Amino acid sequence: ERRYGSSVEYINTAVGGTVSTWGRENVEANINQYNPNLVVIGFGMNDACTGIIPSTYIENMSFMVESIQSNCPNADIILCATILANPNSSQYSYQDMFLEPLLELEDKYENLAVLDMTTYSKDLFKKKNSLELLANNINHPCDFLVRGYVSNLMHLIECDE
Numbered sequence: 001e002r003r004y005g006s007s008v009e010y011i012n013t014a015v016g017g018t019v020s021t022w023g024r025e026n027v028e029a030n031i032n033q034y035n036p037n038l039v040v041i042g043f044g045m046n047d048a049c050t051g052i053i054p055s056t057y058i059e060n061m062s063f064m065v066e067s068i069q070s071n072c073p074n075a076d077i078i079l080c081a082t083i084l085a086n087p088n089s090s091q092y093s094y095q096d097m098f099l100e101p102l103l104e105l106e107d108k109y110e111n112l113a114v115l116d117m118t119t120y121s122k123d124l125f126k127k128k129n130s131l132e133l134l135a136n137n138i139n140h141p142c143d144f145l146v147r148g149y150v151s152n153l154m155h156l157i158e159c160d161e
Contacts, residue, residue: 011036019047020060027064032071039068039075040115040153044082045139048093058101065109077112078156079105080149083121085139086130096122115156120148 001008013030015022020043023030031039041064047057061079068075081099085091099118106114124133124145135142141149 014042017046019043019050019052020057020064021052024060024063027067028071031064031068035072036075038078038157039072040078040080042080042082042115044080044095044098045085045091048082048095048098049085049091049139054094054097054101057098058105061102062105065105065112069109069111075111077109078115078153079112080115081118083117083133083139083141083145084125086134086137087125088130089138091139113156115149115153117149117152120152121145124148 011034013026023041023043041061043061044057052060065077065079068077079102081102082095084095085093096118099114099116102114103116106112121133130137133142133145134140
């Protein structure tokens with residue numbers, strides 16, 4: 001509000017522990033009914049942990065994007081590519097396989113951007129251990145990594161390109 005001199009109404013319809021299939025099933029109730037100007041969608045960690053394959057994940061994400069764009073013509077959409085889980089945990093799976101298809105969606109749809117937290121977290125794991133990045137040492141970001149989400153998101157929103 002301070003930066004752009006306009007009022008912001010924030011609505012968070014996220015439910016922890018859900019997967020992209022849930023997002024697809026609830027896009028009307030959780031997003032479209034509000035006719036938003038900006039939508040941020042983040043799935044992937046739980047999808048990989050529960051065995052949802054990348055092609056199904058991308059079908060779900062594409063469905064949500066198309067539904068939002070059909071029903072909310074003024075909405076810009078940001079898709080968050082998930083962070084990686086602790087490489088030594090059973091939740092570490094194929095989360096990184098969701099990034100490339102998301103980037104393909106970015107090329108396919110207008111008014112859509114990808115927040116690449118996958119590469120960001122992969123780079124952090126080269127310098128920091130999982131206890132420094134993950135609140136539960138498995139897959140939930142600690143305050144440091146949450147700040148990384150916010151910083152990267154703000155950079156993406158403010159980027160002119």
